[in-house]
Amino acid sequence: MxxxxxxxxxxxxxxxxxxxxxxxxxxxxxxxxxxxxxxxxxxxxxxxxxxxxxxxxxxxxxxxxxxxxxxxxxxxxxxxLILADTNGVVVYGRRPYLPGRRLSRGVLARAEPLRSDGNIIGYFFFVGxxxxxxxxxxxxxxxxxxxxxxxxxxxxxxxxxxxxxxxxxxxxxxxxxxxxxxxxxxxxxxxxxxLDQRVTVRSRDEIGELAQAFNQMSADLGRAIQARRQMTADLAHDLRTPLSIMRGYTEGLRDGRINGSPRIYQIMHGEVEHLQRLIDDLRLLSLADAGALSLNRRAVDPRALLERAALAHMVQVESRGPTIRVEASDSLPAVWVDTDRMAQVLNNLLANALRHTQEGEIVLAAREAENRRIIIDVRDTGSGIAPEDLPHIFERFYRADPARTRESGQSAGLGLAIAKAIVEAHGGSISVTSTVGIGTTFTITLPVAPASETCTEPQTTSHTGVHLSHP
Incomplete structure (x- = not known):
């Protein structure tokens, strides 16, 4: 059965x-x-x-x-039946109440009176x-x-x-x-x-919840398969471009159509570096997915972390219109992070902000939140992100303009995905809000360092083009 x-x-x-x-x-x-x-x-x-x-x-x-x-x-x-007259003498009965026996007061009190015209004419009860x-x-x-x-x-x-x-x-x-x-x-x-399977949700009970969970799983699986296919295509494209350039130069050098020069070698070296960066990024993401991303964590002053990131982009700031401003109190508790990894995250966010901000300012701010958390904001006054692109901004190889080809020195679309993986490996979170034409804000939430740890990051000093403000 x-x-x-x-x-x-x-x-x-x-x-x-x-x-x-x-x-x-x-x-x-x-x-x-x-x-x-x-x-x-x-x-x-x-x-x-x-x-x-x-x-x-x-x-x-x-x-x-x-x-x-x-x-x-x-x-x-x-x-x-036991029947007695008005004097309590049995006139009809069975053992042990035989006729002629006088009933005791106790037995007579339990018997029912038999009345005729309102007068008692006898008493009766049943045995058993x-x-x-x-x-x-x-x-x-x-x-x-x-x-x-x-x-x-x-x-x-x-x-x-x-x-x-x-x-x-x-x-x-x-x-x-x-x-x-x-x-x-x-x-x-x-x-x-x-994989495009859906079932009809017919109720709101446990079976209905199971059907909804199946539909959600099917949709998530479909998106994951599509993302994998898109990532494979994007990865093939990003690998093919530098390989095609290097193949063209190497074939020309082999056939004698072109002569070697420092300029050609520099271009070929740049493509090799691009391939190396792409491979390193993919390896970092694979480690994060496997939960094997190594972190050398220590207590770090949030203000020093932001000032270090700001000073790293000093040259770009001086050659462009926007300015960088740091807003963080000296009394903030230390964060428990890997300095190099978090520097990679902030550098990526700052590079994106500089790329899309022609004038105005970029603000690196830090503040303390509830539940022993530090919130870091990276705000810019740039072009902003379209609403339809915001839900996908942390996806791998995602580009707001799919037709855009890789520009010189530009990443393959893995920067924000790597930033998200690093932040989450620290037990934190990252989110983004943006308005087209007004600017974008990336918000990072990080845990506070344990009380037994002391801050080891030295304070940095201000430099030309970088404004450090104390709230």
Whole structure:
């Protein structure tokens, strides 16, 4: 039995059947008990009325045993009857209360008085439980027929409830297993290479959440496959360009069409360096993906870290329009980072800012946040980033303009991806906000150094073109 639908159907049927049988059993027993009680109360009333009539007709209880033992159905209900006169003397009874025995005060207090016209004419009680009618006796034929009809109705109701449980079980089982069958079919299709699979979300319960998770997984997998294909194409393009240049020069040198010169060797060396940088970047990203990126962490003054990055771009600042300004307090707690790695991140962000900022300023700011965190902002007044490009800005080989070719000295589109990998390896995060025509802000969040560590980064001094402000 491998079908989940069949298992659920049988489970619902079993639950319905057990419930119906229990209800039928309880109702049947209760009905019989109530019928017996009804007959007992009714015939007890008949018995007492007969005793009252006998006492009125005879003026006492003499000969009452003949009435009780020879009149149906009084002979049945008088089996456990104990009857005493007004003095407490038994006139009709069974062991241990035989006729002629006087009842004790305690027994007489528990007995019920028998009244006629408001006067007490005797006392009675039953020894043990009142006798129940035997329904197969012809005297209770009507009652037996009623009980049989009630039993039949109960059995039919149980059978109907079982059928309804079976129908409902089939419907519910198919309803529950339908999305599972769809998920199974979609999973098998994905295993065969058809990755664009989606299933319909039919509910908001756990199965609906499973369908949503599958759709999200399928979408993420599709994006990952597309990103891998795009990265492979971009990587091939970035490798082909310098290799094509070097091949052209080497073939020309081999065939004697061109003569070697320092200029040619410099170009070829520059292409080799570009290939080396690309390979190093890819290796760094692969280490970050594997969680094997080594970090030589130590406590570093955030202000000194920003001033070092600003001074590294002093020459570019002097030859361009914008200025660099550092905003950081001397009292900020140290951050727990690898100095060289974080310098690589800040240098990359500053290089991007300088590339897209023709005038205005670039601000490197640091401030303390909650949860023992330091926030570093790299703000510029450049051209900004288009809203449709912001979600992809940290993707590998992503370029805002796909048709743009590699310019001299320009990266292959891995800089921001590397920056994100390094920051996250430090246990931090990086995000970006931008407005076209106004500027861009990259925000880095880094952990504060442990209290046992001391700051080891020396303070740097200001230089021409770099403004260091203290808030």
């Amino acid at each position: 491998r079908s989940l639908t069949l298992k659920l159907t049988l489970a619902f049927l079993l639950v319905g059947l057990i419930g119906s049988l229990l209800v039928a059993l309880i109702v049947g027993l209760r009905t019989r008990s109530e019928v017996d009680l009804f007959l007992s109360v009714r015939d007890r009333t008949i018995l007492l009325n007969a005793l009252r009539s006998y006492h009125q007709a005879n003026g006492g209880w003499e000969g009452v045993e003949q009435l009780l033992e020879r009149t149906a159905p009084l002979d049945f209900y008088s089996r456990n 439980p009142p006798p129940l009618p035997i329904l197969n006796d012809p005297r209770w034929a009507a009652e037996a027929a009623l009980l049989q009809r009630l039993t039949a109705a109960t059995v039919l109701s149980a059978m109907g409830a079982t059928v309804v449980a079976l129908i409902v079980g089939i419907v519910l089982a198919r309803t529950l297993t339908r999305p599972i069958r769809e998920l199974t079919a979609a999973t098998r299709a994905m295993a065969q290479g058809r």
